[in-house]
Amino acid sequence: MLQDVLQSKCALFADGVQTVLRGQENRSRRVVMVKGNLVQNARSEEKGVSARVNRDGKFGFASVAEYSPEAAEKVIKAATENAQLLGRHSDGRIALPASCGTGIIPLNGQIVDVEQKLLIELCRTIDDHIAKTYPDLASRTVVYTEDSLDKIIYTSDAYSGHVVSPRCYVYVMMSAETKDGVPVEMFKAMGGYGSFYDHFTNPETLYPQIEELYKRLMDKKEGVYAEAGYKTVVLGGMMGGMLAHEAVGHTVEADLVRGGSVAGPNLGKRVASDLVTMVDFAHTYNGGRADLPVYLDDEGTKAEDALLIKDGILVGYMNDRESAAEYGMTPVGNARGWNFSDEPLIRMRNTCIMPGKDSVEDLIASVDDGYYLIDSGNGQADLTGEFMFGVTCGYEIKNGKLGRALLDTTVSGVAFDMLKTVDMVSDNVEWCGSGFCGKKQPMAVSMGGPHMRCKIMIGGR
Amino acid sequence: MSEIRAIADSFDAILKAKNAEKYTYTLTQSEKQELNIESGSFKLMRTVFNNSGTLKVFSGTKMGNVRGNDITEEGLAKLAEDGLAAAESAEEDPCHDIAPDQGKDVFRQGILEPDMDRFFERTKEFLETVKKEYPKINIMMAMASFDRWHWISRTTNGTEFEGFGGQYGFGLEFSAIDGELTTGMNGCGFSMKDLDTPFIDMCDVRQQLEDTQNSLRTKSVEGKFEGTVVMTPVCVTDFLYMLAGNYMDSSVIINGTSQWLDKVGEKVADEKLTVALNPFDERIIIGERGTQDGFRSENVTLIDHGVLKAHMLNLYASNKTGRPMIKNTSSDLVVEAGEKSFAELIASVDRGLLMGGFSGGQPGANGEFSGVAKNSFLIENGKITEAVMETMVNGNLGDIFANIRGISKEQLCDGSTVVPYIAFDGIIISGK
Numbered sequence: 001m002l003q004d005v006l007q008s009k010c011a012l013f014a015d016g017v018q019t020v021l022r023g024q025e026n027r028s029r030r031v032v033m034v035k036g037n038l039v040q041n042a043r044s045e046e047k048g049v050s051a052r053v054n055r056d057g058k059f060g061f062a063s064v065a066e067y068s069p070e071a072a073e074k075v076i077k078a079a080t081e082n083a084q085l086l087g088r089h090s091d092g093r094i095a096l097p098a099s100c101g102t103g104i105i106p107l108n109g110q111i112v113d114v115e116q117k118l119l120i121e122l123c124r125t126i127d128d129h130i131a132k133t134y135p136d137l138a139s140r141t142v143v144y145t146e147d148s149l150d151k152i153i154y155t156s157d158a159y160s161g162h163v164v165s166p167r168c169y170v171y172v173m174m175s176a177e178t179k180d181g182v183p184v185e186m187f188k189a190m191g192g193y194g195s196f197y198d199h200f201t202n203p204e205t206l207y208p209q210i211e212e213l214y215k216r217l218m219d220k221k222e223g224v225y226a227e228a229g230y231k232t233v234v235l236g237g238m239m240g241g242m243l244a245h246e247a248v249g250h251t252v253e254a255d256l257v258r259g260g261s262v263a264g265p266n267l268g269k270r271v272a273s274d275l276v277t278m279v280d281f282a283h284t285y286n287g288g289r290a291d292l293p294v295y296l297d298d299e300g301t302k303a304e305d306a307l308l309i310k311d312g313i314l315v316g317y318m319n320d321r322e323s324a325a326e327y328g329m330t331p332v333g334n335a336r337g338w339n340f341s342d343e344p345l346i347r348m349r350n351t352c353i354m355p356g357k358d359s360v361e362d363l364i365a366s367v368d369d370g371y372y373l374i375d376s377g378n379g380q381a382d383l384t385g386e387f388m389f390g391v392t393c394g395y396e397i398k399n400g401k402l403g404r405a406l407l408d409t410t411v412s413g414v415a416f417d418m419l420k421t422v423d424m425v426s427d428n429v430e431w432c433g434s435g436f437c438g439k440k441q442p443m444a445v446s447m448g449g450p451h452m453r454c455k456i457m458i459g460g461r
Numbered sequence: 462m463s464e465i466r467a468i469a470d471s472f473d474a475i476l477k478a479k480n481a482e483k484y485t486y487t488l489t490q491s492e493k494q495e496l497n498i499e500s501g502s503f504k505l506m507r508t509v510f511n512n513s514g515t516l517k518v519f520s521g522t523k524m525g526n527v528r529g530n531d532i533t534e535e536g537l538a539k540l541a542e543d544g545l546a547a548a549e550s551a552e553e554d555p556c557h558d559i560a561p562d563q564g565k566d567v568f569r570q571g572i573l574e575p576d577m578d579r580f581f582e583r584t585k586e587f588l589e590t591v592k593k594e595y596p597k598i599n600i601m602m603a604m605a606s607f608d609r610w611h612w613i614s615r616t617t618n619g620t621e622f623e624g625f626g627g628q629y630g631f632g633l634e635f636s637a638i639d640g641e642l643t644t645g646m647n648g649c650g651f652s653m654k655d656l657d658t659p660f661i662d663m664c665d666v667r668q669q670l671e672d673t674q675n676s677l678r679t680k681s682v683e684g685k686f687e688g689t690v691v692m693t694p695v696c697v698t699d700f701l702y703m704l705a706g707n708y709m710d711s712s713v714i715i716n717g718t719s720q721w722l723d724k725v726g727e728k729v730a731d732e733k734l735t736v737a738l739n740p741f742d743e744r745i746i747i748g749e750r751g752t753q754d755g756f757r758s759e760n761v762t763l764i765d766h767g768v769l770k771a772h773m774l775n776l777y778a779s780n781k782t783g784r785p786m787i788k789n790t791s792s793d794l795v796v797e798a799g800e801k802s803f804a805e806l807i808a809s810v811d812r813g814l815l816m817g818g819f820s821g822g823q824p825g826a827n828g829e830f831s832g833v834a835k836n837s838f839l840i841e842n843g844k845i846t847e848a849v850m851e852t853m854v855n856g857n858l859g860d861i862f863a864n865i866r867g868i869s870k871e872q873l874c875d876g877s878t879v880v881p882y883i884a885f886d887g888i889i890i891s892g893k
Contacts, residue, residue, distance in 0.1 A: 034716050037781060041551045043543055044528035048511070059505035065512045065530040082506035086496075089581055090503040116525070117550035124552075139716035175718055175826055183718045183826035228685055228855065228891045258500055259601030260636045260643045341509045343497075378822040380833075382645035383636055386850060388833040390822030410821055410831035412853055440602075457893055459831035459853040 001111055002067065002150050004162065006049065009072040010154050014080065018054040018096050018321075019156040020300055021076065023047070023067050024340035027111070029146040029168075033123045035139055036131060043116060048340035051075040055083040057094025057322070063341040097325040105161030105296040108283075111148045112166070112195035119144045119196070125203045126170065126210070134174070134214050138183055141173040146196070147444065149338075151298070158300025158321075165292065167193050167444060169434045170200065172210055176221045184220050184407065186392055187377075188213045189434040193291055216374075216393055219405035226394070226409045226458050232370035233411070233456050234363045234397065237430025239373050239389065240449020244278055244353045245437070246379035247387035247415035249447075252308050252316070253334075253346045254323035261383040262416060263314060271314045272419030278309040280318055281350040282333055290350040291433030291446035294333055298344035303333030312419075320346050338441040345439060352448035356425025360451045363424050365400040371458060372397050373411065385415035391458075410459040418456055426451035465490055466623070469613045472537045476518070479541050483617050484518040485559045485755050488532055491610040494577065498603040498633075501588055514540050517559065520548040524557035556780035560755035562619035568750045571628040572654045575607040579656050580629060587631075587660040594661075595670045597677065601646065603633035614751055622751045628876065629653045631660050637673045644676040645850075647817070647836050649695070652876030654746050664875050665694070672817065672836060679850035682839065682892030689813035689866055690854060690888045691806055691840065694873035694880040696816050701736060701794060701880075704858050707828055709763065709771075711778030718826040720859050724769050725784075731865035732767040734883075735797035738789045746876045749791035756788040767863075794878040799868025806867045806884045808843040814890060815845055816854065828858035834890075855889040 006023050013019040025047035032040035049071045050063035060082030062075040123142045130140050148166035153159075169191035175183050190206050191199045200206075235243065248271075251261040258264075263271075272278075282303035283293035294303045299321050306318050317327060320335035323346065335344035364372055375393035389411050396403030433446035469488055476484055493509040512532045518525055518541070525547025529540045584605045591598050609627035614620070632650030636643055651664045661667060692700065706713070708729075713719040721729055739760040740748030749758040754776040762770050771787050779786030807815065814837050821832020834854050839846045862885075869882035 034712060037556075037715065038552050038554060039712075039715070039777065040526065041524060041547055042526040042528070043547055045543075046528075046530040048530065058503065061505055061507040063508070064510045066533075078508050082508060086503050086506045089585075115550065116547045120550050120552070139718055141716065175716070183720075185718070185826050228853070228889065230893050255499070256601070259634075259646075260599050260638045262643060264643075265641050341511055343505060343507060380820045382820070382835065383643060384645045384850070386645060386833065386835075388820040390832075392825075407827075408825040408829055408831075410833075410853065410855075412820075412833045412851065414851065440604075457851060457853065457891075459855050459891065 002152050004152055005067065005069050006072050006152055006154055009069055009076065012073065012076050013156040017083070019076065020052045020298065021049070021072055021154045022298060022340065023049045023152040025150045026339055027148045029116070029119060029144065031119045031123050031144040033127050033142045036127055038120065041116065041120065046339065049075055050340050051079040052343060053079040053083045054096060056087060058083050058086040058090065060084070060086065061343045097321040099157040100301060100331060101159065102157065103159050105159050105163060105302060107162045108293065108295050109164050111150055111164050112197060114196045122170070122200050122203060126172065126206065129207065130172070130210065136176065137174050138177050139175045143171040145169050145171065153296060153298065153300055155300030159296055159302050160300060161296045163296050165444065166195055167292065167433065168196055168199060170206065172213060174213060174217050176217055178221050184217065184223065186213055186217045186220060192433055193289065193293065220393070220407065223405035223407045226371060226406050228459055230455060231458050232367055233454060233458070234367060234372045235452045235454060236372070236374040237428065237449050237451055238375050238432055240353050240452055241430065241432050241447035242376045242379045242389050244351045244449050245348060245445065245447040246381040246389065247385060248278060248309070249280070249348045249351045250381050251383065251385050251415065252318060254317040254319045254327060255346050256383060257317055258323065259383060262385045263317065266314050266416065269314060270312050271416040272309055272312040273422045274312040275356050275422055275425045276309055276312050276419050277354040279352055279354065280306040280308060280334070280348055281352060285350060285352070291431050292350055292444055294349045297333040297335045298337050299335040301331045301333045301335065306332045306334065318346055318348065320344065336443060338443050342441045345441065347439065347443045348437065348445050350446040350448065352429060353450060355427050355429050355450040358424045358426050360426045360428065363426055363451050363453050364397060364402065366424060366453060367397040368399055370397045371395065371406065372402060381415065386412070387415055388412045412457045412459070418454060421455040422452050424453035465611055465613050468532055469615060471534060473615070475538050475541050479545060481518050481541065481545060483559070484516060485614070485616040486514065486516040487612055487614040489513040489610055489612040491608065493606060493608050495604055495606040496581070496584060498588065498600060501592065501600045516540055516544045518544040518548050519557065520545065522553045522555040522557060523548050523551040524554070525551055556777050558776055558780060559616050559618060560620065560776065563755065563757045565621040568622065568624040570626045570747050573609060573625055573627045575627070575629065576656060577607065580605060580607065583656050583660055590661045591670065595674055597637040597639050597674045598670050599636050599638045601634045601636060606630045614755070616755045620755055624750060626747050628746050629656065635673060637677050639677050642677045644673055645835060647673045650875065652746055664873055676836065676848035679848045681851040682849055682890055685889060685891035686812065687887060688890045689810045689884055689886050691810065691813065691815045691882055691884040693817045693882060696819055697796065697880050697883050698794060698878055699819055701796070703824055703830070704862060705773060707824055707826065707858060709773045711773065711775050714772050714774060714784065715778050715781055720828055721769055725771060727769060728767045729769045730764055730767045730862040733799055733865050733868050734764055734767055734862060735762065736764040737762040737795045738791050738793050739795040740789065740791045740793040742793065742795050742879060744874045744879050745793050748793050749789065752788055752790040758791060759788045761787045761789040794880060796880045798870050798872050798881050801867045801869060803869045803871050803882050806869055806882060807840060807845060809867060810840045810843060810884065813840045814838065814849065814854070815840055824858055830858060831855040851893050853891050856887065861885040861888060
């Protein structure tokens with residue numbers, strides 16, 4: 001964990017500008033076993049210090065790969081000079097955003113490191129179990145991955161604090177061959193916030209999820225292509241989470257609103273059926289810790305929830321301090337940078353469509369001819385809200401009952417059109433906190449959603 | 462950035478003191494100066510001084526891999542310690558290895574001393590030109606950056622490579638706005654070793670801006686049909702990387718899921734297609750000089766007139782599978798030009814799409830892909846007509862590369878790849 005060597009350098013913060021000084025260490029651990037072969041055995045640690053100075057709406061940023069008081073001095077000076085340089089090359093001044101409060105955010109946890117040996121043993125145990133239990137697989141891959149962020153933040157006119165964000169996951173990937181010899185595959189991520197000891201001291205607790213993955217793969221082995229077209233579907237919770245993040249979340253990031261996203265002209269308007277409410281949670285969901293808790297962002301804003309859609313009406317954006325001032329909103333801690341050398345950008349945290357009142361069984365029973373789409377490998381969306389999700393696990397629904405499994409396919413649509421077709425929402429939420437979002441920099445994100453009945457475009461043969 | 466050789470000497474001493482007998486490492490010092498533009502205005506100036514040390518170290522045949530950015534004496538000692546601990550924790554596997562002695566060499570590529578004032582002026586000039594000539598274009602974000610680095614790589618087998626490199630880069634994301642009408646996001650980017658050409662005239666920047674302005678009004682394709690898709694070079698590059706990932710990469714050969722597992726020497730694609738990784742092509746500014754396994758990089762042809770010449774196997778995968786490796790771990794993609802012009806390719810299509818981007822995931826192991834056609838236009842009776850939205854494309858990677866209608870004479874060179882337009886037959890195109 002980082003020791004505080006930065007505090008004394010706050011005396012160097014200049015008057016009339018807004019300054020943030022950030023020390024940060026990123027750690028990652030990765031073990032990859034392919035068919036029992038240890039093909040990756042890697043550890044990495046990167047740390048340094050950065051400063052960002054906002055002078056008249058022009059930002060100077062500088063970072064050095066060294067965590068020391070001397071490095072802090074250097075980056076404050078360089079960031080100040082960069083802001084001045086930019087001022088000389090551009091016209092106009094933008095008033096600095098008002099302070100949203102000052103104070104200290106207490107340390108929220110610990111980063112617990114473990115020997116690489118334990119990580120390799122875990123993967124070996126799981127791999128041996130899969131090899132022994134499921135000998136008919138064509139191939140198997142077991143991955144242990146861990147990333148943690150440790151940040152100390154000092155600001156001139158906002159909150160300061162020391163915050164950590166550790167998470168670790170085991171991915172199991174399996175592939176099998178269809179009767180025609182064509183490979184099909186599926187994967188499952190297991191783990192969450194915290195360290196190795198929080199999730200993996202007993203590998204046997206993972207075996208039921210691995211068994212479910214295997215069964216679904218065996219179904220998929222006999223699977224069929226979806227019929228392309230505009231269909232009634234039940235989206236599973238993981239798909240709901242993907243929808244929340246990709247299709248809606250990005251369009252309501254204020255920097256993309258500024259760039260012309262469809263959310264701009266739709267603030268205060270209906271963008272979904274009244275069954276849809278969507279929130280970007282800071283650190284707490286339903287009384288418990290969210291998958292990826294954020295207590296303080298990299299501008300020194302104390303993190304709170306961002307209500308985005310309420311009963312189908314678009315009511316807010318996710319902001320940094322500057323965009324919040326521009327749109328007359330309150331910043332709630334969405335400005336985050338991935339590495340010490342990255343400037344903060346507007347990013348999602350725990351983005352979720354809220355649960356409704358129906359049971360999952362009722363949703364499926366209500367569909368005469370459609371699809372149940374359970375899991376997604378990836379997704380992308382555009383400013384217009386046009387989105388695409390890969391579907392890695394799904395089934396036909398015929399007369400209210402599940403039918404044959406689906407081979408990989410893709411769904412697409414336009415978010416604010418598609419969300420208006422949501423007419424049933426389940427009473428449970430599924431979360432996925434293993435994801436990374438790409439937007440100039442990577443960022444750890446979490447997403448969640450209920451099951452939803454809706455209409456969507458599905459690709460297929 | 463002049464101390465790196467002394468730092469490497471120090472690292473060798475640390476590793477030897479810890480009785481490390483077999484290892485390879487790369488130490489890098491880098492600088493970045495990056496001008497960020499938001500909504501058409503200068504917004505943030507970013508300076509990054511970074512270091513990197515990567516170490517692959519062995520304990521017998523057990524291998525550990527560590528990376529860090531602290532290359533002080535203390536940081537390197539920790540890196541060595543962590544690497545050896547990781548190696549000790551690993552399992553015996555004689556397939557992990559490093560390259561035999563490749564000799565010593567020093568490489569200099571790109572531009573090492575930037576002209577930042579001119580870079581600022583070129584950037585300003587670009588923004589002004591776009592404002593004047595493409596009034597509906599909204600530059601959401603642009604980055605003008607200069608990157609410079611100095612690295613050294615050594616192995617216990619005697620290899621020592623040292624490299625100096627630097628390049629300008631310019632990338633932008635944009636949309637078109639007309640009242641309440643907005644297009645989707647488009648983007649382009651390129652790297653340069655000089656500032657002789659205005660950015661607006663680089664690569665296909667003008668074409669991309671014009672296409673985006675013409676995409677404000679879109680339609681969805683009606684129904685479903687099998688048609689021809691002419692992919693832009695950017696889109697072709699995406700599909701070739703997907704093809705490599707699914708059919709040629711080390712991991713899919715080791716786990717045996719590649720559809721081209723036993724196809725080396727056989728025809729796998731249309732005979733018009735020749736694909737290579739050519740780090741020594743003069744159009745590529747910073748080509749790979751040493752592979753991740755410590756070999757001297759070589760130009761490698763992967764597909765020659767439709768015949769698969771090699772899988773993209775690294776040393777480990779080669780040892781594990783008994784198949785030949787390639788001395789190239791780059792993404793320096795060069796696709797041979799075809800015989801038809803882009804205009805002739807379009808004129809040859811009865812019904813299909815000109816596809817500028819593909820929004821879809823990595824295809825499954827069977828090569829099946831499906832996704833949304835982005836920045837795309839309908840082609841009808843040999844002419845580009847309307848921009849499309851909510852239009853999906855489906856097909857199979859192996860099938861479409863075996864089903865090429867034509868490859869353009871024109872190639873797009875963005876400083877790191879050289880790729881033409883390719884027209885693929887037999888792709889399912891479906892609308893709402």
